[in-house]
Amino acid sequence: KNEVEQSPQNLTAQEGEFITINCSYSVGISALHWLQQHPGGGIVSLFMLSSGKKKHGRLIATINIQEKHSSLHITASHPRDSAVYICAGYRWGGSQGNLIFGKGTKLSVKP
């Protein structure tokens, strides 16, 4: 079982819909990254959160530490939101940490 599990694996939505992508993680993960990988391949960090909620534009990320669960929400989705969204847990080992990645959620927003 992967230390970071995402769902759904694929998601198709109509423009304007509210979208939720879920991420569950195991013990030892101290913080969560949400990353966006564009169709062209580039990776952008959207959020890093260890508690609570963060908002940037139409994107909202929440994390529940007790339940070891995080969600990424997109309001008023647009075709340009089509991308792969990756949840990554930050695990500390020794003096440094590294990211453990989920398998990604491929989002396609239709006009």
Added chain:
Amino acid sequence: DTAVSQTPKYLVTQMGNDKSIKCEQNLGHDTMYWYKQDSKKFLKIMFSYNNKELIINETVPNRFSPKSPDKAHLNLHINSLELGDSAVYFCASRAMSTDTQYFGPGTRLTVL
């Protein structure tokens, strides 16, 4: 001005060759990483470097060796390339004060 840059963007080579991928960051970050993204788009950590010291070395073949000439650079050298090494390799960097990582554009390696 690109924060994290990689060269080359594409690399096509024959089995058995030795190749290097270069990574540079101009963010003044202390830690740099190499990740491999396989054909199923799954990302996995390969190496991280902090102040020129290897900190994490996940179980990758010893044909892969990271080399850091200075804090701003972390190059990836691969000996005796194999078909299974074909993937996209991403470099990233992180400041000590934050857990946010900044990714390079990736290098698509194809081994024939």
